[in-house]
Amino acid sequence: MRIQQISVFLENKTGRLADVTLLIAKAGVNIRAISIADTADFGILRLIVDRPLEAAEAISRGGFTTRMTDVLAIEIPDKPGSLAAVMEIFKETGVNIEYLYASLEKDASTAVVIFKVEDIDHCLKIVADHKLSTIDSF
Amino acid sequence: MIWNPQFECQSSEERKLLQLARLKNLVETLHSRVAFYRDRFWAAGVGPRDLESLQDISAFPFTVKDDLRLTYPYGLLACPEPEIEEVHMSSGTTGVPVVDAYTRYDVECWEEAMARTLSGAGATRHDTVQNCYGYGLFTGGLGVHYGAKRIGANIIPMSSGNTQKQLMVMRDFGSTILTCTPSYALFMAEEAKETGFDIKAMKVRAGCFGAEPWSENMRKQIEAELGIDAFDIYGLTEITGPGVAFECERKDGLHVNEDLFYPEIVDPETGRPLPDGEKGELVLTTLVKEGTPLLRYRTRDVTYLARGTCGCGRTTARIHRLYGRTDDMLIIRGVNVFPSQIEHALIEIEGTDPNYLIAVDRGATHLDEIELMVEVKRELFSDETRTLETLRSKIESVMKSKLGITLRVKLVEPKTIERSVGKAKRVIDRRAI
Numbered sequence: 001m002r003i004q005q006i007s008v009f010l011e012n013k014t015g016r017l018a019d020v021t022l023l024i025a026k027a028g029v030n031i032r033a034i035s036i037a038d039t040a041d042f043g044i045l046r047l048i049v050d051r052p053l054e055a056a057e058a059i060s061r062g063g064f065t066t067r068m069t070d071v072l073a074i075e076i077p078d079k080p081g082s083l084a085a086v087m088e089i090f091k092e093t094g095v096n097i098e099y100l101y102a103s104l105e106k107d108a109s110t111a112v113v114i115f116k117v118e119d120i121d122h123c124l125k126i127v128a129d130h131k132l133s134t135i136d137s138f
Numbered sequence: 139m140i141w142n143p144q145f146e147c148q149s150s151e152e153r154k155l156l157q158l159a160r161l162k163n164l165v166e167t168l169h170s171r172v173a174f175y176r177d178r179f180w181a182a183g184v185g186p187r188d189l190e191s192l193q194d195i196s197a198f199p200f201t202v203k204d205d206l207r208l209t210y211p212y213g214l215l216a217c218p219e220p221e222i223e224e225v226h227m228s229s230g231t232t233g234v235p236v237v238d239a240y241t242r243y244d245v246e247c248w249e250e251a252m253a254r255t256l257s258g259a260g261a262t263r264h265d266t267v268q269n270c271y272g273y274g275l276f277t278g279g280l281g282v283h284y285g286a287k288r289i290g291a292n293i294i295p296m297s298s299g300n301t302q303k304q305l306m307v308m309r310d311f312g313s314t315i316l317t318c319t320p321s322y323a324l325f326m327a328e329e330a331k332e333t334g335f336d337i338k339a340m341k342v343r344a345g346c347f348g349a350e351p352w353s354e355n356m357r358k359q360i361e362a363e364l365g366i367d368a369f370d371i372y373g374l375t376e377i378t379g380p381g382v383a384f385e386c387e388r389k390d391g392l393h394v395n396e397d398l399f400y401p402e403i404v405d406p407e408t409g410r411p412l413p414d415g416e417k418g419e420l421v422l423t424t425l426v427k428e429g430t431p432l433l434r435y436r437t438r439d440v441t442y443l444a445r446g447t448c449g450c451g452r453t454t455a456r457i458h459r460l461y462g463r464t465d466d467m468l469i470i471r472g473v474n475v476f477p478s479q480i481e482h483a484l485i486e487i488e489g490t491d492p493n494y495l496i497a498v499d500r501g502a503t504h505l506d507e508i509e510l511m512v513e514v515k516r517e518l519f520s521d522e523t524r525t526l527e528t529l530r531s532k533i534e535s536v537m538k539s540k541l542g543i544t545l546r547v548k549l550v551e552p553k554t555i556e557r558s559v560g561k562a563k564r565v566i567d568r569r570a571i
Contacts, residue, residue, distance in 0.1 A: 007521035009514050011551050037523045041548050042514075044523055065514050065552055069521045098522055116521065 001136035002070040002120060004052040008045040009065040012038070020045060020059060027051075027058035032138040033073075033103030033114050048073070048103060048114060050138050072115045072123060075133040078105065083113065086132065093126045095119075103138075141257035141289075142250065145397040146452045150445070153453070157400055158192055160425040165189050165198070168433060171216045174209055175433065195402070196411050200421065200434045206376060207234040214430045217241055222429055226277045228375045238277070238375055239429035245284065247426055251381030251395045252285020258384040258393065259344045259369040261315050263290035268313035268342070270322060271349065272298040277379025278349050282317045285381065291315070298322065301329045308340050316345040320352040320360060320368070327363040338365035346371045348380055351460055351478065355485045370459055376435055377422050383457055388449045391456030400425055401455060402434070403443050406464040417442045417474075419464050420457060438464045440476065468498060468565060470506045470543050477564040480510065483540045487533060495555045499568040506569065508545040510537065513552045 010016045017036075024031060024047075033048035049055045052068065060066050076082045090097065096118040103112040112135060117123040127134055140146050148156070166186045168175035179185055182199045189195065206214065214237075215222070223242050227235040240248065261267065267286040271278030279297055286293040294311060296304055298318070304326060307313065316323065323345055330337035342364065348371035360368045372392050373380035382399050383392035394401050400423040403412045412418040420437045440461040447453050462476035469475070477496060484494060493513040498506060512533060520526055526549060533547045 005521065007519070009519050009549075009551060011549075011554070016551075039523055039527065042526070042550075044521060044526070046521060063551070063553055065516055065519045067516065067519050067521055 001072075001134050002124070003048065003073050003136060003138075005069045005071045005114065005116070006047045006049065006052055006056045006059065007067045007069055008047070008059055010036075010043040010045055012041055012043060017045065019062065020064060023058045023062040023064075024049065024055055027054055029055040029058070030138075033101060033112070035099075035101035035114075037099070046101070046114075048138060069116065070120055072117065072120065072127065073103065073112050073135045073138075074115060074127065075110045075135055076113055078109055078111045082111075086113075089126065089130050089132070090123075095123045095126055139257045139260060139262060140451060141254040143451075145395075146254060146393070146454055148397070148453060150453065153396060154192060156397055157425060158189075160397075161192065161195065161400060161423065162186065162189055164423070164425060164431055164433065167216055168431065172214060174205070174213055192400075195400075195423070195434065198434060200409065200436050201432050202436050203236060203376070203438075206236045210234045211237050212239070214432070215239060216431050217428050224280075226280075226375060226379060227275050235275075236376055237430065238378065240378075241428040244378070244427055244429050247398055248281060248378050248381055249284040249288040251378065251398055252281050253288040254285075254393075254395060255371050255381050255384035256282070256285045256289055256291070256315065256317075256346060258386045259315065259346050259367070260387065261286070261289055261291055261344070265289075265314045266292040266294065266311060266341075267315045267317060268294045268296055268304070268308055268311075270296045270298055270304060270316070270318035271380075277373065277375050278319075281373065281378075281380040282346070286315075301326055302333070305330055305333075305335050305337070308337075308342060309335075312341045314341050314343055316342050316364075316366065318345070318347065319349050320347040320356055321350065323347060323360050323364060323368070324356070327360075337363070340365075342366050344369060346384070348372055351462065353478070353482055353485065354459070355482070372457070372460070374437060374439075376432060377424055377437075378427070382422065386448060386450040386452060390448065391444055391458050393448065393452050393454045393456055396454045398425055399423065401443060401457065403441070404436075406438075406440070406467065412442075414443045414445055414455075417461065440464055440467065466565065468496070468508075468567070470498065470508055470545075473541070473543050475508075475541055475543060479541055480537065483536050484512070484533070487529075487536055493552075493555055494564065495566065496564060497566045497568060508543065509548055510545050511548050511550045511555060513555055514549045515552055 030050045035046045037044045056066050098116040100115045105111050169186050178199045184197050221241045222239045224240045227237045269282045273279035344367040346369050357368045369385045371384045373382040383394040385392050402421040403418040404421050406419040420439045420441050422435050423433050424431045441457040444456045462478040466477055495511040497509045530547045537545050
């Protein structure tokens with residue numbers, strides 16, 4: 001299953017991240033995974049939250065440019081070699097990864113990794129074929 | 139439709155003779171009746187006898203906006219005061235108002251110029267002109283009014299504002315020609331859309347838009363959203379008002395009413411005349427004005443002149459759609475750049491809303507450096523840095539190829555660039571010159 005990620009455009013200015021997180025806090029939304037891609041001038045904040053639509057609206061109303069993107073959240077056993085095994089499958093089946101980042105663990109024995117891939121339908125098929133476990137909400 | 143073929147399609151030789159005769163007459167009048175000009179001529183060492191050909195005009199002094207302010211209200215009058223039948227003036231938001239005074243004959247010439255302007259957009263006596271330019275001191279409202287009356291069209295003097303009523307009148311009276319500022323035309327289309335009013339189904343087929351700078355892209359937008367033909371018209375309060383130049387159906391430059399107004403293009407820095415086709419500041423002389431005639435008035439508008447017979451049959455010189463104002467012009471490493479050029483280039487990059495700010499600085503190398511800040515709107519934004527970096531370098535390369543300048547693009551958050559109600563602030567010049 002795919003889940004929705006919120007991306008937020010941030011200028012490299014002190015306090016912008018605080019502004020965004022405050023908007024999310026005020027909306028009463030819980031952040032489950034977070035990552036920032038940065039360049040010299042700007043950053044892109046990526047968020048997985050429990051109520052994405054509400055969060056995106058609150059952030060947009062705060063004057064930020066946001067965008068929703070479909071990503072995959074794959075459960076991976078929390079032990080050595082698990083991520084490598086998934087990556088090997090993706091490599092063999094030609095799944096092209098744009099970026100990934102880790103999320104909070106759902107329980108003690110599994111980790112959740114967020115994947116943004118080039119062709120999400122293809123990737124979903126591979127995930128199903130190899131009986132990988134995805135989660136559809138946090 | 140050509141309103142006055144005698145003057146609009148005149149041969150270039152005949153026109154030059156007419157212009158020279160009128161120019162000589164003007165210089166004599168200014169010399170004998172206007173103390174301001176007499177002093178200026180004396181200071182420049184020129185007089186009526188120094189004008190033997192049209193080229194000789196370049197020896198005569200310019201008139202600038204401040205001259206008009208200093209002589210407020212009637213210091214430039216060239217006729218006895220009782221002859222004045224009408225007065226218009228600029229809003230004066232930037233200082234003392236600029237006055238234009240008209241005799242009966244001046245108003246007749248204005249009517250003539252505006253009849254030609256409206257005819258350029260195809261208007262005839264069978265049309266209903268909905269005039270949404272403001273009536274009053276502003277020249278737009280009455281200028282169009284006089285022209286439409288001269289043509290014999292039905293004129294609805296709406297003046298500006300009250301958009302719902304404008305739409306109602308447009309529908310109920312079957313207006314066929316719309317006259318307003320281009321931004322108001324778009325505003326009307328927007329308001330129509332919001333209230334479920336089908337503006338495209340109206341009988342309006344053409345519009346004459348002016349009084350503010352607008353782009354080719356805006357023309358396309360107006361034409362698409364209102365389902366009409368949009369024509370550019372040009373004029374300024376100091377030089378009578380609208381009716382100085384107008385577009386014909388070819389939309390290939392604006393025909394100057396050359397028997398009434400004499401156009402020159404000069405280098406804005408040196409004031410030297412520039413040849414046809416070369417971009418510079420438009421300078422206008424009123425050839426037949428009796429009330430407040432002006433010699434070599436610096437308009438600060440930047441354009442170039444093209445001559446030769448137009449496809450429509452008119453032989454009058456054409457000015458290109460205005461590029462901008464000399465006051466906005468930036469000189470970056472010797473290259474002249476107008477904010478409007480940057481705007482046009484940005485519009486061409488798909489999805490880029492032209493909300494931008496130009497910051498010019500002298501870097502460590504003492505060379506001019508220009509930073510272009512562009513707001514990242516939702517349509518442009520991507521969750522991938524690569525996409526945004528590609529956008530950035532695309533804007534940089536388009537600016538390089540279109541404007542010939544190297545600049546650095548910085549993507550900024552929406553609304554970081556200050557919005558102003560009137561003229562947007564587009565340039566910050568940090569160079570200490």
